[in-house]
Amino acid sequence: MVTLTVDGKKVSVRKLSTVLDAVRKLDIPLPTLCHHPDLTPYGGCRLCVVEIKGLARPVTACTTPVNEGMEVTTTNSKLEQLRKTTLELILSDHPNDCMVCEKAGDCVLQELAYFYGIKENRFQGERRVYKKKDNNPFVERDMEKCILCGKCVRVCDEIQGVGAIDFVNRGFRTKISPPYERDLNCEFCGQCVAVCPTGALTGKMWARKGRQSLKEVDTVCSYCGCGCNLTLHVRRNKIIRVSSRADTINEGWLCVKGRFGYEFVHSSERLTRPLMRIADKDHFTLESGPNSISELFKEVSWDEALDYVANRLKDIKDRYGPDSISGISSARSTNEENYLFQKFMRAAIGTNNVDNCARV
Numbered sequence: 001m002v003t004l005t006v007d008g009k010k011v012s013v014r015k016l017s018t019v020l021d022a023v024r025k026l027d028i029p030l031p032t033l034c035h036h037p038d039l040t041p042y043g044g045c046r047l048c049v050v051e052i053k054g055l056a057r058p059v060t061a062c063t064t065p066v067n068e069g070m071e072v073t074t075t076n077s078k079l080e081q082l083r084k085t086t087l088e089l090i091l092s093d094h095p096n097d098c099m100v101c102e103k104a105g106d107c108v109l110q111e112l113a114y115f116y117g118i119k120e121n122r123f124q125g126e127r128r129v130y131k132k133k134d135n136n137p138f139v140e141r142d143m144e145k146c147i148l149c150g151k152c153v154r155v156c157d158e159i160q161g162v163g164a165i166d167f168v169n170r171g172f173r174t175k176i177s178p179p180y181e182r183d184l185n186c187e188f189c190g191q192c193v194a195v196c197p198t199g200a201l202t203g204k205m206w207a208r209k210g211r212q213s214l215k216e217v218d219t220v221c222s223y224c225g226c227g228c229n230l231t232l233h234v235r236r237n238k239i240i241r242v243s244s245r246a247d248t249i250n251e252g253w254l255c256v257k258g259r260f261g262y263e264f265v266h267s268s269e270r271l272t273r274p275l276m277r278i279a280d281k282d283h284f285t286l287e288s289g290p291n292s293i294s295e296l297f298k299e300v301s302w303d304e305a306l307d308y309v310a311n312r313l314k315d316i317k318d319r320y321g322p323d324s325i326s327g328i329s330s331a332r333s334t335n336e337e338n339y340l341f342q343k344f345m346r347a348a349i350g351t352n353n354v355d356n357c358a359r360v
Helices: 019-025 077-091 108-115 151-159 191-195 256-260 302-320 335-349
Strands: 002-006 009-013 049-052 071-073 139-141 166-168 175-177 201-203 215-220 229-235 238-243 275-277 297-299 327-329 354-356
Touching (some): 009 019, 077 108, 191 201, 275 302
Antiparallel strands (some): 049 071, 139 201, 215 229, 229 238, 275 297
């Protein structure tokens, strides 16, 4: 352990920790835009600058390792002026459209500008303007709102292991882009959207659906047996976006289905009651048969449906033997449910003809 002093308070942290780790342990407020606890330190936003006794100039807390006996100052008039100036420089190259931005109310940059009371910007000059041309189905990219914090690049490389985006160009023209500045074409897991501190990356499905006063419902993803935790953001009894909390089994990370595949919940084609075939339709064709599913099936109760299935399985087993029956489970079921299904097929039916679909 290493012991140091932060704003007059002693704190002990593990070796190889950073000054920011020590500051966070003491619950001292220190602004950051580019830092994420699960990603490598970057030090790009320069907002976490601190003074360390014996050093000639301020350093970034997120990239500075701790040393025994170190004395750190996180706030004074000089440091606060440096942070405010840094924020003003970032905002001077940022669109001023918070009124219609999807991230308003949940934007770290907006919140910091609020705390530092930045109403007008004293820095004027050319601002980066990019043509929007992204035709991917899930992620809305507004590069004019990008502050080059690098979170999306690092999470794509370090957490997802894809490396679909990176920094391109140099100097004033630097931006985040897929290879050859083409449209984004990746796994669309949305990890970049989850860590973006501004409105540069948002979900296309979320547009104009609501930003505040949303009901949050914690649940478990239904797509596979991993059991990822979801937080559903609900407005007027309808899911408008999905996120995940960091203190869950999946640590806040989701796949494309967990983050964007929620529209089936409100689909008009979703089955909500058991359906039973009205008559023998083995020779039914689209050309000659009924025009809708209601003409082919009827709604029944769960008891009626389960009794019918049990009787048919018993009849088939008695007439043709247990190996005439096979069962296919689903990857969307939990491990426990799949275990019970195979146990039912082997113990109750008496067959080993059981399989599980690999796709969800």
